[in-house]
Amino acid sequence: MPEGHSLHRLARRLTAVFAGTSPQVTSPQGRFASSAALLDGHLFERAWAHGKLLFLEIGGRTVHVHLGLIGKFDVTHAAGGIEPPVTGIVRLRILNEQYAADLRGPMVCRIVEPLEIEDLIARQGPDPLQPGADPNPAWAKLQRSTKSIGELLMDQSVIAGVGNIYRCEVLYRQRIGPAYAGRRIKRASFDGIWADLVRLMNVGVHTGRIITVEEDVIAAEQDIASGRLKAEYDRPNYVYQHDGEACERCGSTIRMRQLAGRKLYWCGGCQRRT
Ligand SMILES: [Zn+2]
Numbered sequence: 001m002p003e004g005h006s007l008h009r010l011a012r013r014l015t016a017v018f019a020g021t022s023p024q025v026t027s028p029q030g031r032f033a034s035s036a037a038l039l040d041g042h043l044f045e046r047a048w049a050h051g052k053l054l055f056l057e058i059g060g061r062t063v064h065v066h067l068g069l070i071g072k073f074d075v076t077h078a079a080g081g082i083e084p085p086v087t088g089i090v091r092l093r094i095l096n097e098q099y100a101a102d103l104r105g106p107m108v109c110r111i112v113e114p115l116e117i118e119d120l121i122a123r124q125g126p127d128p129l130q131p132g133a134d135p136n137p138a139w140a141k142l143q144r145s146t147k148s149i150g151e152l153l154m155d156q157s158v159i160a161g162v163g164n165i166y167r168c169e170v171l172y173r174q175r176i177g178p179a180y181a182g183r184r185i186k187r188a189s190f191d192g193i194w195a196d197l198v199r200l201m202n203v204g205v206h207t208g209r210i211i212t213v214e215e216d217v218i219a220a221e222q223d224i225a226s227g228r229l230k231a232e233y234d235r236p237n238y239v240y241q242h243d244g245e246a247c248e249r250c251g252s253t254i255r256m257r258q259l260a261g262r263k264l265y266w267c268g269g270c271q272r273r274t
Pocket residue numbers: 247248249250251252267268269270271
């Protein structure tokens with residue numbers, strides 16, 4: 001499951017290569033054929049994301065895409081306007097004179113009406129990647145919940161776009177115990193989580209990587225500012241997939257357990273704040 005930064009990155013990429021052009025829109029697989037015919041040859045206005053939801057605005061209509069667990073939306077250069085061959089099961093192809101974007105295996109791909117868009121967004125929590133997003137609705141949900149903060153951070157109706165890696169890493173960075181109920185979390189801790197997600201996920205959008213170790217985050221932020229990104233950063237995270245290793249902050253062993261179907265990694269030694 002991609003995390004929200006990769007959807008925002010994809011939306012930016014699609015906007016960069018298609019906005020202002022009137023691409024061919026087809027469904028090589030056929031399942032989206034009648035909808036594609038309504039979009040074909042119309043002006044591609046923009047793509048945008050909220051959390052893990054992606055929207056394409058083409059010719060006054062909006063397509064909602066959710067990649068789900070296995071979906072992929074690949075943008076390739078179609079050199080010289082030569083259409084690349086279709087490989088695999090392509091639900092949606094967008095093609096202009098220079099680029100092709102192929103959508104395979106999405107959970108959702110359909111044209112939606114304005115009221116449906118409002119409804120979809122209303123069911124999502126605030127998205128840390130939206131400039132100026134108001135975190136208060138997420139705080140209000142935390143305050144009412146007996147579910148653990150570890151579980152709540154994965155709930156897209158609480159905060160949109162957070163996946164498992166950011167969930168584990170932000171709790172470690174903020175020293176918060178993942179098992180504490182949402183309603184026990186202090187406002188200052190929540191503010192720390194939110195500000196950290198804004199920062200980390202923005203680094204993710206620009207680099208295309210989930211980077212959470214502070215030295216690497218600082219290095220990546222400097223590289224983003226100067227426009228020179230490295231291919232790799234030394235160590236992308238602290239606890240995610242580091243179970244059995246010693247915590248670099250306190251020396252305790254990093255642990256792992258299943259929580260709501262996903263592997264939670266944390267340090268029981270130094271993650272004790274509420
Ligand atoms: Zn520790």
